[in-house]
Amino acid sequence: MWEMLQAMVLGTIQGLTEFLPISSSAHLRIYPELFGWGDPGAAFTAVIQIGTELAVLIYFRNDIWRIGSMWCRSLFRPELRGHLDARMGWFIIVGSLPIVVLGIALKDVIEQDFRNLWIIATMLVVMGLVLGLADKLGSNSKKIKQITLRDAILMGGAQALALVPGVSRSGATISMGRALGYEREASTRYAFLLAIPAVVGAGLFELRKIGEPVAAGQTDYGWGPTIVATVVSFLVGYAAIAWLLRYVSTRSYTPFVIYRVVLGLSTMVLLGTGVLVAQA
Structure with missing residues (x-):
């Protein structure tokens, strides 16, 4: 019962933080440690992200169907290959390659070394400042329909940085999008679409590890708590998508x-005073 309660809390944290540019993986590493x-573990974290990506699939179902169907048709009809949706399909595929490779x-390294809290805290601060700088200096001159192959590759490369917890998948992609001059809403929407192959793929790949013995210092969440956390992350994540898209249409990041910098510095203080342990 206690593990189920923990799973609900972790699912809520995942749902709230996956789409905000504040790093869900950092939160799933810091807060459980703080709570004792x-x-x-990396496997549990990757699997429950399937819940939030299911929220993306449902929320953007019309966009995904339009892009997917046009991309498939363009494979057999050359005249459709210049269509934005056909190109967007290729952009998402190409942009996903860096994080996959x-x-x-x-x-x-990702499953062990990168989960060190000193690294995570540092990335929260550094990439938070990068996001702030990109958002301040980036123009609002480009819409999502103006995306190019070069920009798709650059944003895909930025997304790959999120293999280090604390970077934030959406935060890194949005930062690059804003630096390239895309509107906040366009950068955010593309970040959601670009994340689908990587997150779903990683979750399915790690699914086989649920229920297996875990490394020292990690909590052994079995199938029951993992399913509960995934369902909760889906419900909370769906609401978070709708809120964030409305928010960024009129406000800055x-x-x-500020939250990232405060959380990162606070984590460093807790590590320095011995309240938190960097790595088991």
């Missing part, structure tokens, strides 16, 4: 930048 629950190549 231990590290939930690096994710496989750095698998062991400054509150998220």
Whole structure:
């Protein structure tokens, strides 16, 4: 019963933080440690992200169907290959390659070394400042329909940085989008679409590890708590998507930048005073 309650809390944290540019993986590493629950582990973190990506699939179902169907038709009808939706399909595929390649190549480092709280706290601060700078200096001259292959590759490369907890998948992609001159809403919407292949793929890949023995210092969440956390993350995540898209259409990312810096510095203080342990 206690593990189920923990799962509900972790699912809520995942749902609230996956789409905000504040790093869900950092929160799923810091707060359980602070609560004395231990590290939930990379596998649990990856699997419950399937819940939030299911929210993306449902929320953007019309966009995804339009892009997917046009991309498939363009494979057999050359005259459709210049259509925005056909190109967007290729952009999402190409933009997903960096995180897939690096994710496989750095698998062991990601699951162990990158989960060090000093690294996570540093990334929260550094990438928070990067987000703030990109948002302040970036123009609002480009809409999502103006995306190019070069921009798709650059944003895909930025997304790959999120293999380090604390960077934030959406935050890194949005930062690059804003630096390239895309509107906040366009950068955010593309970040959501670009994340689908990587997050769903990683979650399905790690699914086999649920129920297996975990590393020292990690909490052994079995199938029951993992399913509960995934369902909760879906429900909370769906609401978070709608709120964030409305928010960024009229406001800046400054509150998220401040929050990231405060959380990162606070984590460093807790590590320095021994309240938190960097790594089990």
